[in-house]
Amino acid sequence: MKVVEPDLGDVEKIFGAIGLTFESHMRLAMRDQADAAEEMARSIDATLATMGSSAFEKVGEIEQDIFDHGVEEFIRRMREESAKSGEKKGPVAQKNAAAHDQVVREQWDDRDSDFWRWLRNEMLALVKLSNEGKDRRGLATKLQFLHSDHIKLLKSLLKSTLVDECAKVLPDDAQKPEPAEVKIVAIEESVKEALGKEVAKAVKNKGGRPRKKGRAADYMTQQEVAVMFNAACGGEVCNESMVSNWESFARTEGRRGSTPPEGMYGGRAVVYTADLREHPTPENKAILAAIIERFRSTRAVKDGIKNAQKIRYKSEESLHRMRGGMQAELARRRENL
Numbered sequence: 001m002k003v004v005e006p007d008l009g010d011v012e013k014i015f016g017a018i019g020l021t022f023e024s025h026m027r028l029a030m031r032d033q034a035d036a037a038e039e040m041a042r043s044i045d046a047t048l049a050t051m052g053s054s055a056f057e058k059v060g061e062i063e064q065d066i067f068d069h070g071v072e073e074f075i076r077r078m079r080e081e082s083a084k085s086g087e088k089k090g091p092v093a094q095k096n097a098a099a100h101d102q103v104v105r106e107q108w109d110d111r112d113s114d115f116w117r118w119l120r121n122e123m124l125a126l127v128k129l130s131n132e133g134k135d136r137r138g139l140a141t142k143l144q145f146l147h148s149d150h151i152k153l154l155k156s157l158l159k160s161t162l163v164d165e166c167a168k169v170l171p172d173d174a175q176k177p178e179p180a181e182v183k184i185v186a187i188e189e190s191v192k193e194a195l196g197k198e199v200a201k202a203v204k205n206k207g208g209r210p211r212k213k214g215r216a217a218d219y220m221t222q223q224e225v226a227v228m229f230n231a232a233c234g235g236e237v238c239n240e241s242m243v244s245n246w247e248s249f250a251r252t253e254g255r256r257g258s259t260p261p262e263g264m265y266g267g268r269a270v271v272y273t274a275d276l277r278e279h280p281t282p283e284n285k286a287i288l289a290a291i292i293e294r295f296r297s298t299r300a301v302k303d304g305i306k307n308a309q310k311i312r313y314k315s316e317e318s319l320h321r322m323r324g325g326m327q328a329e330l331a332r333r334r335e336n337l
Contacts, residue, residue, distance in 0.1 A: 005092050030100075030107070044125060046121070055127050219277060222277070233296050244257075270291060271291075
């Protein structure tokens, strides 16, 4: 799926409204990325308490090797990995990449910085999974799931960070007026330019459930229809869920739900649909009554067959054994002598 990149001017105006630049935003993103990597390493027990000092020594050696090669070599390798995807980067992505490189250079000499904390936890997770994996395929699968969870957590942290930054430029809660019930009928063009078309669309959209389709004022609910079937059959033979499945079957052309009951009306076959309860015209009521009567009669036949199956007729031999067999018969004859 192709992702449409936002306009560079819109992003700069949004950042400007909450007091951020691409570089300051990237510093916050680097912190969130380090927090996410640390949490994911902890989730697979890639910690000092569970892995021991040997794993940390190995990670330390890799970290020192990366440091010795220098920051420019690290950035070059990162760019090569990014270029392998073949995706063309727009102006916003290019600005983010440049800001990322600048933040890496700023934090390179500080081994306690967010950049090294992120890289260290990534390597710890890799060492942990490689020790557990039996083969390269198993390791690749585990890494795929780990990175998927890592991205979900990182996106959540990035959203929380932006919310926090927005809250800093809002007035204090005590100074805010009480909210009034208003209806948005128009949005200022300056706001559209600053927030972008997508945000403006989201503000205009009231959300909530879609409007229900038209139906008569005296329509019946699925529960009321189920009660009508139960009253005709003299027992709990139908419920709201069954009625819903009947309507789903008709609505999806048999792909979902269960087969609805049928009947005969005016010399033609009719079947239950949601229209019968949503528009209870005299004719629809008559059709529904015919379907219920057919359902009642077929239900009674099914119940009769089911009850008849419980009756087990005995042969003369079976009845003879039930009376005690030959010995009991001889005893009865002796008593009658």
